[in-house]
Amino acid sequence: xxxxxxxxxxxxxxxxxxxxxxxxxxxxxxxxxxxxxxxxxxxxxxxxxxxxxxxxxxxxxxxxxxxxxxxxxxxxxxxxxxxxxxxxxxxxxxxxxxxxxxxxxxxxxxxxxxxxxxxx
Amino acid sequence: xxxxxxxxxxxxxxxxxxxxxxxxxxxxxxxxxxxxxxxxxxxxxxxxxxxxxxxxxxxxxxxxxxxxxxxxxxxxxxxxxxxxxxxxxxxxxxxxxxxxxxxxxxxx
Numbered sequence: 001x002x003x004x005x006x007x008x009x010x011x012x013x014x015x016x017x018x019x020x021x022x023x024x025x026x027x028x029x030x031x032x033x034x035x036x037x038x039x040x041x042x043x044x045x046x047x048x049x050x051x052x053x054x055x056x057x058x059x060x061x062x063x064x065x066x067x068x069x070x071x072x073x074x075x076x077x078x079x080x081x082x083x084x085x086x087x088x089x090x091x092x093x094x095x096x097x098x099x100x101x102x103x104x105x106x107x108x109x110x111x112x113x114x115x116x117x118x119x120x
Numbered sequence: 121x122x123x124x125x126x127x128x129x130x131x132x133x134x135x136x137x138x139x140x141x142x143x144x145x146x147x148x149x150x151x152x153x154x155x156x157x158x159x160x161x162x163x164x165x166x167x168x169x170x171x172x173x174x175x176x177x178x179x180x181x182x183x184x185x186x187x188x189x190x191x192x193x194x195x196x197x198x199x200x201x202x203x204x205x206x207x208x209x210x211x212x213x214x215x216x217x218x219x220x221x222x223x224x225x226x227x228x
Contacts, residue, residue: 061216105153105212108167110164
């Protein structure tokens with residue numbers, strides 16, 4: 001059974017930093033591209049960042065480029081998102097999501113999400 | 121960036137009725153790289169449809185997707201109580217991947 005579990009969210013001041021983790025199990029992690037998708041309170045979904053199975057290719061939304069860094073450790077079946085220079089508009093539930101090898105670009109499994117609140 | 125516009129914003133229907141949700145793209149989505157997700161309150165989204173019309177694993181056949189180019193539709197043939205939720209479309213034709221604003225299907 002595929003399981004994704006995020007952690008690391010919390011309250012942080014504007015300009016601060018946070019590192020989110022996504023622990024994965026139940027599938028071959030190293031062959032699956034992974035992504036982060038966020039949802040501001042009461043709002044819709046926004047793709048944030050993606051990383052290839054090997055970790056060599058990374059992609060970012062313009063809204064977070066230069067401030068967020070995605071990475072993964074395939075030996076630990078874990079993906080990370082380093083959030084820096086945080087702004088109030090980064091407040092959201094951050095979901096990690098798996099992309100199927102056969103259909104890259106969609107998200108076939110999601111974690112339960114971790115809430116990041118940026119406020120003074 | 122491809123902008124996806126979903127309509128209506130809210131759909132008020134009774135169990136057993138048919139739901140028709142629309143997703144319109146600001147430019148053509150090639151190869152029908154369009155997916156649909158369902159999200160219930162306090163839960164993560166769940167993949168329903170990909171490739172505009174292919175059901176994901178375990179999705180009941182009352183859910184169907186259609187369309188191409190710029191106009192796509194999600195149809196729920198007969199609403200079950202568990203189908204009342206918010207539905208999002210997403211394009212994966214070009215970067216950045218984008219989602220529509222969502223359609224809430226509520227009990228009338």
